[in-house]
Amino acid sequence: MNRINSFEELQKISQDFSKKLDMREPSHEEELAVENKRCERYVTVCGGTGCKSAESDKIIENLQAEIDKAGLSDEVTVAVTGCFGFCEKGPIVKISPDNAFYVHVTPDDAAEIVTEHLLEGRIVDRLLYEEPTIKEKVKRQDEMSFYKKQERIALRNCGLINPEDITESIGAEGYLALGKVLTDMTPDDVIKVMIDSGLRGRGGGGFPTGKKWAFAKAYDADQKYIICNADEGDPGAFMDRSILEGDPNSVLEAMAIAGYAIGATKGVIYIRAEYPLAVNRLMIALKQAKELGLLGENILGSNFSFDIEIKYGAGAFVCGEETALIHSVEGCRGEPTNKPPFPAESGLWNKPTCVNNVETYANIPAIINKGADWYNSIGTAGSKGTKVFALAGKINNVGLVEVPMGTTLREIIYDIGGGIKNGRKFKAVQTGGPSGGCIPAEDLDIAIDYESLTSIGSMMGSGGMIVMDEDNCMVDIAKFYLEFTVEESCGKCTPCRVGNKRLLEILTKITNGQGTEQDLENLKELAQTIKDTSLCGLGQTAPNPVLSTMKYFWDEYVAHVKERRCPAGVCKNLVRYEITNKCIGCTKCARNCPVSCISGKVKELHTIIQDKCIKCGACFTGCPVDAVIKK
Structure with a gap:
């Protein structure tokens, strides 16, 4: 494709390419294919880090080979896409327009999917997701409890488009917001939209994005900078990585919009080198955007120029703090500095700088396209829009979820997350990563927003959410x-x-x-x-x-x-193993004990010599009749 020289030309291209995406959107009007009925299909395979590690590339290869063998090449397209969010169930294969959603797919399943579903029109039941509470298989993605209460804005294109093909991003309204800004809006107009939308920074602090931009615009300088914080250091957090892997162009577009708003011509994406797939897809997106004139000199024929470079971080958690991040970009030790001055006044190379994280940027094109009132109508009075959480821990449905602000913890854990694994009792949920707090069962009905979480001793953070059960100390x-x-x-x-x-x-x-x-x-x-x-x-x-x-x-x-006791039985030095009257005298515990601290005869009750016990748990895990208890 040649360079795009105007907003009108971009709009025409977007309309043309949007047609190829229409069939991938869930629609209840689309019926599942019936036997022997062949129609145009689109097969998307998750290409996120987790699924790639489970051979999703091989799944794509095998699917294409089977499709060619079946003579369906003209009717069926297979492509990689970003993370669907349902990470624990990967690799995931979705077939559109049926909206059929297959989980835990292996390369060996490709032949059956092609033969049964694409040729014969029969769902492969064994690959469908099973709801953990009702033990029923679900055929369609939009009927799954994991997705029903989600509202995907930042993740809107993840699982929909091929992140390595910029034309699909354009077909999904990519760069239209940038074109609108450059054609119809002044920098002050853009900042006003961001302020009116109520968008707050999703990196943890929750500072209003529009106000941060306004501060940076107010300072005069020969050079200003836009920085994307893609460092994401919280344990268990992978929201930003998934956005960059699934929809990198939305972030590039938003950075250019921010540059136009504050008067910056240069952008930096600070990303940890531990994210090779995200880095690779960013580099592909940057190359394609520059070739089409969507980044670089005189974007879309305007007098606005903006370029972006990638800087690698070494994985230091402290570099998620904006002044430490800036020092790292400059090649210095990643240490924070006192504020003021804030980066909006004196940041990278002592120039006015705006730092926002990936999720914040991912919201911006949608806000420009749909308007501040639309975004402001979602969420709570003080926390607008949606928030992406990495839901993990002792939960049935592990993955990325995006919900409106104000959704309760109970809804996320039980309605979306499917409840606690193995029927165990909920104990606490940690929000905000290492900087957050542990929230108990009595606060499960609290609405998730910045102020509410802070009021109970936790915080929003970047979006980590770790669920714990009664076995956690x-x-x-x-x-x-x-x-x-x-x-x-x-x-x-x-x-x-x-x-x-x-x-x-x-x-x-x-x-x-x-x-x-x-x-x-x-x-x-x-x-x-x-x-x-x-x-x-x-x-x-x-x-x-x-x-x-x-x-x-x-x-x-x-x-x-x-009491010198760990109620959950986790702290090894406080654990005490005892043998109850259920003991049948099989001697298995004594034979397994590495320090010979268990005494007893065959078919008689055994006892543990506590002074010799090293708390290894071999007796507890090896007893065939559960006669050993942990106190």
Whole structure:
């Protein structure tokens, strides 16, 4: 395709290519194919990191070979797409317009899919998703509980388009918002739309995006910069990675819009080198956008020029903080600095700079195309739009979910997530990653927005959501997150560098069964001091897991200290194994014990010599009649 020289030309191309996407959208008017009926089909195969690691590339190869063999090449198109969000069920294959949704597909399933579904019009039942609560198979994606309550804006094109083909992005309204901005709007108009939309930064802080742009525009400079924070350091978080893998052009377009709004001509995407697939697709998107004149000099025939380069991060969590990120881009050590001045005044190379994360940018083209009022109508009074969460942990439906602000935790965990695995009891959910807090069952009906989560000791963060059940020890969970933040601290300020180490030492002492009541007092006081005195957001929020678990699960801390007992049976030094009267005297436990601490004769009750027990659990896991209990 040749360079696109005007907005009108872009609109015409978008209309032409949108036709090839129409059949991929779910529609209840489209009937499933009946036997021997052949029609035009589109087969999309998830090409996200998780699915690629499970041989989705080989699935595509095998599907194409079987389609060619069946003589369906003119009727069926097979293509890679981005993450569908239902990550645990991958690899995923979707067939449109049937909207049939196959999960856990393997390369060996390709022949059956082609023969049964594409040739004979029969659904392959064994590859359908089964609802965990009702144990029923579901044929269509839009009928699955995982998707019913979602509203996909940032993820709107993930699972729909081929991320390596810019024409499909254009067919899905890609770059139309940029064309509209350059043709019909002034920079002030763009900023007003963003302010009126109510969009807040999705990187964790939640600062209003339009206000940040307005601040940067207000400062005069010979050069300004737009930065995309694609560092995404929270454990278990993969929202930004999935957007870049599934719809990279939406981010490039949004960065150009931001550049036009504040008067910047250069953009930087700061992405961790651990995301090779996202990097590769970004590079493809950049190359194609420049070839079509959608980035570079005189975009769409206007006098606006904007170019983007990629900078790699080494995976430092602290570089998610914008001043640390900027220092890293400049080639310096990734450490935060005091504010003010804020980056909007003095950022990259001491020039006015706007930093937003991937998810924030992914919302912007949709807002420009559909209007501020449309976006402002979604969500709550103080938190507009939708939020993407990486739902993980002890949950049946693990994956990416995008829901309107104001959706409750209960709806996400039980309606979308399908409830707790193996019928276990819900205990807590951690939101906001290492900087967030653990939320107990009594707060499951709280509406998810920035203020509500903060009010109960947690935070939105970038969108990690880890579900825990009754088998999780909350003291151990707090220790886990402290281990992470201690490792990731840049060490610049004393409260974070030293204080968090002391917190970890106290938690380790408690989980080892050596804690005292004074340790509990010290833990609470030190956590609050670190929160109040640290330099940047990492240090200020690092104590949140400790403070929230102490607030809501105080009885577990007391049990560890006063009773020398871990109620969940997780902390090894506090676990005690005992053999009950259910013992049949099979001697299997004694034979499996590596330190010979179990005594007893055949067909008689066995006992554990506690002083010799090393708490390995071999007796517990190996007993054929569940006679061994963990206390």
